[in-house]
Amino acid sequence: MRSFASLTRVLLLAVALSAACPLSATPIVIVGPALEDAFEGSDVVPGLKQLLGPEYLAFRRNFDESAVPVPLKDGGLLLDGWRLGFPSHHAAAVVVYPDGTLHAAYYNAEDRAVRYFSTSGGLQHRALLVWAKRFDLPLDQSPSPHRSVEETPRASVLAVPSLEEQAAMRSVAAAIWSAELASGWNMNTEVGRVLGEATKQIMDCSAAFSLVPKPAGWVPGWAYVAQTSVQIVAYVTGASAHRVYRSCVIATASRQRSFIEFASGGF
Numbered sequence: 001m002r003s004f005a006s007l008t009r010v011l012l013l014a015v016a017l018s019a020a021c022p023l024s025a026t027p028i029v030i031v032g033p034a035l036e037d038a039f040e041g042s043d044v045v046p047g048l049k050q051l052l053g054p055e056y057l058a059f060r061r062n063f064d065e066s067a068v069p070v071p072l073k074d075g076g077l078l079l080d081g082w083r084l085g086f087p088s089h090h091a092a093a094v095v096v097y098p099d100g101t102l103h104a105a106y107y108n109a110e111d112r113a114v115r116y117f118s119t120s121g122g123l124q125h126r127a128l129l130v131w132a133k134r135f136d137l138p139l140d141q142s143p144s145p146h147r148s149v150e151e152t153p154r155a156s157v158l159a160v161p162s163l164e165e166q167a168a169m170r171s172v173a174a175a176i177w178s179a180e181l182a183s184g185w186n187m188n189t190e191v192g193r194v195l196g197e198a199t200k201q202i203m204d205c206s207a208a209f210s211l212v213p214k215p216a217g218w219v220p221g222w223a224y225v226a227q228t229s230v231q232i233v234a235y236v237t238g239a240s241a242h243r244v245y246r247s248c249v250i251a252t253a254s255r256q257r258s259f260i261e262f263a264s265g266g267f
Contacts, residue, residue, distance in 0.1 A: 035063035038079060039096075047102050048094065051117050058115075059106040062092035067255045070127075070262050076101075078127050080258050087254045093131045103128055107135050130265060131258060160188055161226060168229035169195055169222065173260070175236040176202070177253050185264040192222020194260045198252050199225065199232050202239060205248035212238030 039045050049056045063081035070078040076097045083090035092106035103125035104117045114132045116124045161169065166187035172195050173182035185191060200218055215231040218224060225232065239245040 033066055035060060035081060038066055043100065044096055047100065048104055051102055051104060051119055055115065059092050059104060062090045062106050067257065068259050070258050072127055073267060078258065080131055082254065093128055095125050095127050105132065107132065109136070112136065112138055127267070130261060161192065161222060165226040168226045172199065172225055172229050172232050175233045176249060185260065189222045190263040191260055192225050193220065194256060194263050195225045196220055196222065198256045201252045202236060202248050205252070206239050206245040209239055209242065209245045211242065
């Protein structure tokens, strides 16, 4: 299948977009590619059109922008997107495998329901059930793991920082997303790594913001986040309160949300 060549390009693009940007008074907001651009030159989009049939247009309308792609430990890759300006109200996601298997879903707030599709049959893919938990769904529509297309995988054992380090990392997550979301995430080392990448993206985007000192000496990994959490929280809070640079925090939170949720679950 040609799709995984393009998926590699998507991953390389995600890395490239994390690179430092030149100093500018205008926020340098990085957005992920639209659906066709993400899978350009692959069989994914034609496969989705065939799978979704008349509902493809509704699915595509919710893929103006995309998040950082999430490699799954079973060999698949998840990419989620949203309608421009409405990540919590109009969203979609696709899971792609090297053999051409596709799983897709989309959500519109006015319907309060997630529509699922799969080339493997009628059951929902577990990754899409995890993705769907972020939406305001009726109780009878809430994702249930035993309705998944696969058995619940055992989360891999990830190193666990100390309680003090976890509290520091959680404060950073709360500043970027919200205290409510952060309280439900496991503060393992992979989550810490994602927090570090999100911090760098916010600082790169808001390079000219100087009302609050930037955290010094950024290095990849969770330890940096735990050790400089006070400075990170102060900077992110300051950027969030600024009428211009709050867009840097909002965009980063949208693009990294799936990555941190799957990191929290050990997937």
